[in-house]
Amino acid sequence: MRLDRFLTETKVGSRSEVKKFIKKGQVTVNGQVEKNIGAQIDENNAQVEFQGEKLHYEKFVYYLLHKPQGVVSATKDAQKTVLDLLLEKDQRGDIFPVGRLDKDTEGLLLLTNDGKLAHDLLSPKKHVEKEYFAKINGLVTEETIAFFAGGMTLKEDENISPSQLKIVAVDQKVQTSEILLIIHEGKFHQVKRMFHKVGMEVTYLKRVRMGTLTLGQLAQGQYRVLSEKEMEPLKNN
Incomplete structure (x- = not known):
């Protein structure tokens, strides 16, 4: 890994800032001052210090x-x-x-x-739950809940696993609903298409949970x- 990238990824500073730090001789690699911005280092084993403080590289963030x-x-x-x-x-x-x-x-x-x-x-295959809050044009009923619970096919060979639909609120006067929906896939426009399947439209969608x-x-x-x-x-x- 390039030294300047290592420094940005260990949060020493921005890309422009770390270049200045290196040029000023404020960075050492294995005990030696390194002024080459593009120097290649072993991010997992090199001893890199900034202003005398040892830096620790996080492989994953x-x-x-x-x-x-x-x-x-x-x-x-x-x-x-x-x-x-x-x-x-x-x-x-x-x-x-x-x-x-x-x-x-x-x-x-x-x-x-x-x-x-x-x-x-x-x-x-992992069945990681994704939970959404949505506002719907249309009245979600117990029949809708049962339909979603049985799974569905959006188009040929595109099967959706059984999902858990819960009614949060219903406004009979304006024919709208608020719901929570738990699904296990993440297909293109999936939630919107699921409601289109039952003749309803999603007007607002927010994911509130993943696993x-x-x-x-x-x-x-x-x-x-x-x-x-x-x-x-x-x-x-």
Whole structure:
């Protein structure tokens, strides 16, 4: 790994800042001052110090983000992406969102560089629950709940596992509903298409939980670092 990248990923400073630190001789590698910004080091074994303080490299990072509407779940796009919401000190070239939330959908999104965990969380075989709160044009009934509980086919060979639908509120006058829905896949526009299947329209959608991770009181556009303790149940799923 390049030395300047190592320093940014150990949160010494921004990319521009760490270059200045290196040029000023404030960084040592294995006891020797290193002024070459592009010097290659073994990130797992090299003894790197900044201003006399030993740095510890984290192989994997995990951020829980409250994605706002209008932001794209991608690493690169002409429009604003979820990675643009990270502070410069937390940006790494290998971070990506685990799955996608539609541009007009808000809620919990995991950002990480742990490819194996991402694969496991998205695999239908793992049955990781994703819970959503939604506002619906239409009256959700006990019959709707039963239909969702039986699973469904959205189109040929696209089967959806049984899901758990709960009515939060119903407004008979304006014919709208508020619901909580637990699904086990993460197919394209899945929640919206499930309600289209029963002749209803999703007007607002928010993911509030993924596995054991919950959004809590995290404000839109904000994120926080997840601890090892929080990640253990997901890794051991």
